[in-house]
Amino acid sequence: MMRVAWLVARKDLRIETRSRVLLWQVLPFGVIALILSGLAVGPNDEAMRHAAPGLFYLVILLVVLFMIGRGQAVESPAGTRTSVAMLGADPAGIFLGKTLALFVELVVTAAVLLTGVVVLLHAPVAGTASALPSVLLTLGALAAGGTLYGALVAGADVQATLLPIIALPPFAGLLIIGEKSFAAAVAGQSSVKWLLFLFVSLLAYLAVGILLYGVTEES
Amino acid sequence: MATIAELVDVVVTSGGFPLLAGATVHIDDHEVTVLTGDNGAGKTSVLRVLAGLSPVTSGRAVVLGVDLMTTDRRLLRRRVGWLGHEGSLYDDLTVKENLTFAAGMTDRPTDAIASALDRVGLTSRQNTRTQQLSAGQRRRLGLAWLLIRRPALWLLDEPYASLDARGRDFLDDLLRDVVAAGAGVVVSSHDPLGHERFATRTVEMAGGRILGDEFA
Numbered sequence: 001m002m003r004v005a006w007l008v009a010r011k012d013l014r015i016e017t018r019s020r021v022l023l024w025q026v027l028p029f030g031v032i033a034l035i036l037s038g039l040a041v042g043p044n045d046e047a048m049r050h051a052a053p054g055l056f057y058l059v060i061l062l063v064v065l066f067m068i069g070r071g072q073a074v075e076s077p078a079g080t081r082t083s084v085a086m087l088g089a090d091p092a093g094i095f096l097g098k099t100l101a102l103f104v105e106l107v108v109t110a111a112v113l114l115t116g117v118v119v120l121l122h123a124p125v126a127g128t129a130s131a132l133p134s135v136l137l138t139l140g141a142l143a144a145g146g147t148l149y150g151a152l153v154a155g156a157d158v159q160a161t162l163l164p165i166i167a168l169p170p171f172a173g174l175l176i177i178g179e180k181s182f183a184a185a186v187a188g189q190s191s192v193k194w195l196l197f198l199f200v201s202l203l204a205y206l207a208v209g210i211l212l213y214g215v216t217e218e219s
Numbered sequence: 220m221a222t223i224a225e226l227v228d229v230v231v232t233s234g235g236f237p238l239l240a241g242a243t244v245h246i247d248d249h250e251v252t253v254l255t256g257d258n259g260a261g262k263t264s265v266l267r268v269l270a271g272l273s274p275v276t277s278g279r280a281v282v283l284g285v286d287l288m289t290t291d292r293r294l295l296r297r298r299v300g301w302l303g304h305e306g307s308l309y310d311d312l313t314v315k316e317n318l319t320f321a322a323g324m325t326d327r328p329t330d331a332i333a334s335a336l337d338r339v340g341l342t343s344r345q346n347t348r349t350q351q352l353s354a355g356q357r358r359r360l361g362l363a364w365l366l367i368r369r370p371a372l373w374l375l376d377e378p379y380a381s382l383d384a385r386g387r388d389f390l391d392d393l394l395r396d397v398v399a400a401g402a403g404v405v406v407s408s409h410d411p412l413g414h415e416r417f418a419t420r421t422v423e424m425a426g427g428r429i430l431g432d433e434f435a
Contacts, residue, residue: 007323015311079305083361085272087324088297214293 001093008097013104015074022105026063026070027112033059034116045122052123053131053182056113057138057175063109064142064171065164068150071102076154091214095147099209103143110135127186134181134191137198141174144205151216174201220247223372223403224269229278231264231427238264240427241278246372251394251404251417256424262407264427266374269405271295283371297325300370304377307361310350314341314360317349321364335366340389354381362393373397373404391417 016022037055041048075081114135117123149167153159181194224246231239239261246252246269254262267273269282271292280287285295308317318332336342339359349357358381365373373394379387394404394417406418423431 004324007320011309011312011316011320014316015309018311074309074311077305077310079303079307080309082272082301082303082305083308083321083364086270086296086299086301087321088293088295089324091293 001090001096004089004093005096005100008094009100009104010097012071012074012098012101016070016101016105021070022067022108026066026105026109029066030059030063030109030113031116033062034113035120038120041121048121049123049186052117052121053179053186055121056117056182057179059113060106060110060139060142061168061171061175063113064106064146065167067102067105067109068146068163068167069160071098071147072150072154072159081155085217091217092210094217095151095209095213096206098150099140099144099147099206102147103140106139106143107136110139123186127188131182131185131191134178134185134195134198137195137202138174138178138181141198141202141205142171144202144209145170145174148205148209148213148216151213154216174198177201220249222246223248224282225279226265226268227279229268229280230276231268231273232276237427238273239268242424242427242429244422244429244432246403246405248371248401248403249398250419251398251406252420252422253418254405254407254422254424256409256430258409260409260424261427262409262424263376265424266301266376266405266407269372270299270301270374272301298370298372300365300368300373302358302361302365302373302375302378304380307357307364308349311348313346313348314352314363315345317360318364318367322367325368327367331367332363335363338366338393339363355383355386358382359386362390366393369400369402371402373402375404375406377407377409379408 034055037058038048041051075084114128118125118128146167149163153162153166156162177194177197181191181198184191184194222245227243228241229239230237230241242261242265244265254265256262264273268275268280268287271282271287274292275287282295283298287295308321312320314336315332319329322329322332336345339362341356341359341363344352344356349360352360358378378390382390398404420432422429
């Protein structure tokens with residue numbers, strides 16, 4: 001399973017590096033969305049600092065939806081789908097590989113956006129750095145959930161509109177917890193309970209994905 | 220000769236529409252079976268059942284000893300070779316990267332990649348992205364993968380469709396070798412003239428049923 005996961009992750013990241021969609025489309029989109037969000041808050045440093053965690057996760061949510069669609073598009077051509085199915089590979093390994101690739105892409109995006117949060121929204125550097133564990137856990141859960149929801153809507157004619165409808169409600173909980181954890185870290189408060197919530201969410205998404213990814217692919 | 224696949228009264232439906240309406244056919248090793256019929260006759264549906272890609276609604280289907288009514292179809296896919304007409308694997312990977320990926324996913328050694336590429340005439344294109352290949356070259360890439368896998372059952376969906384005359388001769392030679400080595404080959408074709416030169420058996424289909432079964 002882990003060998004298949006590594007091969008799939010490496011393949012997805014190689015395709016992403018080659019296509020440069022992350023570099024030329026996703027990152028500029030994320031930065032622009034963050035700037036616009038900051039403008040919506042207004043020229044008030046304290047308000048921007050206060051809103052920074054929420055705005056960061058709002059942009060991450062938009063980016064996640066984009067990246068899930070992108071990850072599925074790579075697998076979508078009929079010939080690709082059939083060829084990969086004929087490999088008869090362990091679906092749990094494929095799920096973990098696609099989750100790992102999406103996680104890496106989200107971490108790169110988050111690194112740029114967190115820099116933007118510090119520079120544009122004036123979030124404190126130390127507080128933002130101490131929020132990194134919760135950010136990584138949230139991104140992990142989003143990657144696992146996103147891979148699963150992406151497989152659910154793959155091949156549907158209305159994939160682009162169906163994905164947000166399916167993914168946004170469960171992701172809302174993750175983002176609220178992520179924002180609480182980020183805000184607690186920025187304020188210098190303990191965020192252990194939020195980290196625990198995020199860790200359990202990550203494990204739950206991984207477990208469900210490992211068990212059900214094969215079923216969603218076959219359906 | 221031995222039977223390696225058997226479909227009995229197989230029904231396959233999709234969205235309530237019957238793709239196969241009680242198809243009965245057996246496939247032997249050392250044999251090239253050609254499925255003929257008009258578009259929509261059910262040729263590709265038979266191939267997809269034999270590949271373990273389509274679930275069987277009713278009937279009996281046993282392929283390479285795997286009972287498709289009771290066993291996970293994924294177990295069969297590793298042992299069956301498929302060449303579709305849509306293309307193979309990932310457009311953004313090179314020819315060699317695609318074959319290396321597929322070999323890794325199926326626990327196959329990568330040593331055979333160079334000789335397979337040489338056999339299908341793609342050695343000079345091994346570092347070319349698949350999306351830059353012609354349709355015929357993509358077909359050759361799919362054949363290279365089958366050569367690496369050496370499955371017991373080859374399923375080829377309209378394999379001659381995008382091949383030039385040289386490619387067709389090459390495929391004929393390849394299939395002769397494959398059959399001589401003991402594998403079974405099933406080819407779908409709507410061209411009634413193109414397959415006579417190598418077919419050992421012709422199965423005629425229409426409306427999701429088998430109409431005739433003739434040995435050459």
